[in-house]
Amino acid sequence: MEYPHWYVPFLTAPMLIPLVAIPHVVVAQLAVGGGFLLADLTRRAYQASDPGLLAYLRRFARFFILLTVVFGAVTGVGIWWTIGLTSPEATSALIHVFVFGWATEWVFFVLELVSAFAFYYLWDRLPPREHVALGWIYAFSAWMSLVLITGITAFMLTSGSWTPEKSFFVAFFNPSFVPQVLIRTGGSLAIAALGIGLHATFHANGAWKDRLVRWVSRWALGGMVCIGLGTLGYLLILPDHARLNMVRAPMLLVMTALNFGVTLVVIAALALGYIAGHRWVTPPSAVLLFMAGVLAITTGEFIREGSRKPYQVEGYILSPGVRVSxxxxxxxxxxxxxxxxxxxxxxxxxxxxxxxxxxxxxxxxxxxxxxxxxxxxxxxxxxxxxxxxxxxxxxxxxxxxxxxxxxxxxxxxxxxxxxxxxxxxxxxxxxxxxxxxxxxxxxx
Ligand code: HEC
Known part of the structure; x- marks a missing residue:
């Protein structure tokens, strides 16, 4: 261990990571899912020539971009701060193994910012087709940064057949990469649908509200299918030590039960939204459902991180920051x-x-x-x-x-x-x- 230890009483230093990382993941997933939903809803609003819905989406886009860019950027840097101080060896290993991954991530992040601002500021100045295309570019680049970061975090749980001599791609396409991309993509669509539902209850009124709720619910139900498939794959590939942690640690069992519970509630609510339209979306129900979505993401992240022990990077770095070799x-x-x-x-x-x-x-x-x-x-x-x-x-x-x-x-x-x-x-x-x-x- 080459670095000094950061002693944090009561909480332990690594527990500072979720304090920053979980709000970041929630907002980042909101950004990714919101990108897809905004692009699709804008396309539908143009198609239906619905000025009421277009005006609402424009207002939503402004709020959405401010929230995701400012909060996302500040907490994103905050994650580097906490992981660098609490787990310097693992942070350094991830930087070294994934040098070009981080560089590519940054390229997509810049593309995401530029297309997001262009989407909002060129509203009304671009023909509908080009405007919607910008929305899809934003959605795609935000999703690509999700894919890149997921390859890196999945590597920490399942390093698979990677050894320090092997290439970037062996590390990146590790066993839990696909399941986790599915889970996070699905989670993004669901949390964005719940977020739009919440925003719309306070800001929207008009005949289009009903269609809005049905559309976003449909996207989110698709997301839930991704989550289901991803979870299945995840449980199949989970390494033995992580599986053992999940059944042994009371905290992880509680988190898993909570995760499944709130996920079922959210699915039921989305199905209702799909069938019944906006009538189910009242301010209290929208707030509660959004909180259920946040709880599902929080517990999911906690389980993934908690089951990794004793490794910081599976088979490579042990928890006090010591290489297995x-x-x-x-x-x-x-x-x-x-x-x-x-x-x-x-x-x-x-x-x-x-x-x-x-x-x-x-x-x-x-x-x-x-x-x-x-x-x-x-x-x-x-x-x-x-x-x-x-x-x-x-x-x-x-x-x-x-x-x-x-x-x-x-x-x-x-x-x-x-x-x-x-x-x-x-x-x-x-x-x-x-x-x-x-x-x-x-x-x-
Ligand atoms: C990677 C994280 C990690 C590290 C590092 C770690 N522990 Fe633990 N330890 C745990 C967990 C998790 C438990 C289970 C706690 C429980 O059952 O509630 C545990 C349990 C224990 C127990 C109870 C074991 C039992 O029979 O139930 C003792 C004693 C203990 N740790 C001592 C230590 C000591 C001493 C060190 C340092 C030399 C250490 N631990 C380092 C995670 C860790």
Whole structure:
């Protein structure tokens, strides 16, 4: 691990990522699905020569572009900020493996921005055909950036047969690429339909509202079919360790149940919208349905990320930011030796760091605490998210020693122990001290 560790109490640093990434994914999917829906609705409005609907779409386009461009750009950069600080090794690996992928992503992003602004500002100035064509260019370029980013995030879950010697394309077209593109494309259409439904309840009135709701519901139901197919493919290719996490971790089980539940509610509502038109779209129902869509995206992303443990990149980088190929080196030379910032920190305090036989018990506890921050605190807060204190509260010192020794066997979501014997004993000293302090009267 070549970088300093960012210690975030209570939440753990990686949990800062979803705080930025999930709002970003919701708005980005709104942007992609909204692109397709806007282009198609504008085409239909021209065809039907419906000035009321055209005027509404123009207003919607303005709101839509402002929201997606400003919010999308700010949170998109925010994701780099959080992943760079919390998982620098994995971020660096993704940059290296996908150099041209990022470059291509940027090209489509620029095309997306230019076509979006042109679509709005050239309204009424272009013949309908060209205007609608701009809408489709926007939709296509936004979708392409979804495809590119999905190849990269899917790689983190399923690196497939990729090894560092293999090409970009082996990494990009990894086993969960197609299922995830299907799920995200479908999710985009659905969330955009729910978003337009929500916007229309507050802003639209006119005979065309009924047709609008039926059209967007039809797109979204098509999206739901994509989600269904993608989920099926996803469950088929899911690697063993991820499958195990999904059935073992209570959090992931709850998320999966919630995800299926709200997805069913949304499908039912869309089917109703398709049959009954705008009558079902009242402000409260539209707000609730949009929130159900957001919940479905949030839980879906959480499950994908949560089931990846102990890997940051499957088979390549383990959660504390350690390459799988370097694990023997960690065992041989020790965790501190392989973690320069940690070594620097400890050496400043204890010049005899390289002589474990001279460590005092108090020194062991302090060294153990520092190791905990680098090795464990990415997944365990002390109290809070996956808190280590409540986990070990009823444990005995022997059990704690054994758990550290067989870390990846006590729970396969964890990496193996990555240090030498003296470091393991130091970490155990620290954990036993924690346990003693928190056990209090709970000890039998
Ligand atoms: C990749 C994330 C990750 C890392 C890194 C990690 N853990 Fe865990 N650990 C987990 C998860 C997830 C659980 C399951 C929690 C639960 O069951 O609620 C767990 C469970 C545990 C348990 C309870 C095991 C049992 O028998 O139920 C202990 C003890 C523990 N971790 C200690 C550690 C220590 C010490 C480190 C650092 C050396 C560490 N963990 C690093 C994710 C991690």
């Amino acid at each position: 370097d694990v023997p080196l960690y065992h041989e030379r020790g965790f501190i030796d392989q973690t320069p910032w940690l070594a620097l920190y400890l050496r400043q305090r204890w010049p005899d760091l390289d002589r474990p036989d001279r460590w005092t018990d108090e020194q062991r506890v302090r060294i153990g605490e520092a190791i905990f921050r680098y090795h464990c605190a990415g997944c365990h807060a002390l109290t809070g998210y996956n808190g280590i204190r409540p986990i070990i509260r009823p444990w005995t010192p022997e059990l704690i020693r054994e758990a550290v020794r067989h870390l990846h066997r006590t729970n396969p979501a964890m990496p193996p122990w990555l240090g030498n014997e003296a470091e393991r004993e130091a970490l155990a000293h620290y954990l036993i001290r924690l346990q003693e302090a928190s056990a209090g009267s709970a000890a039998p």
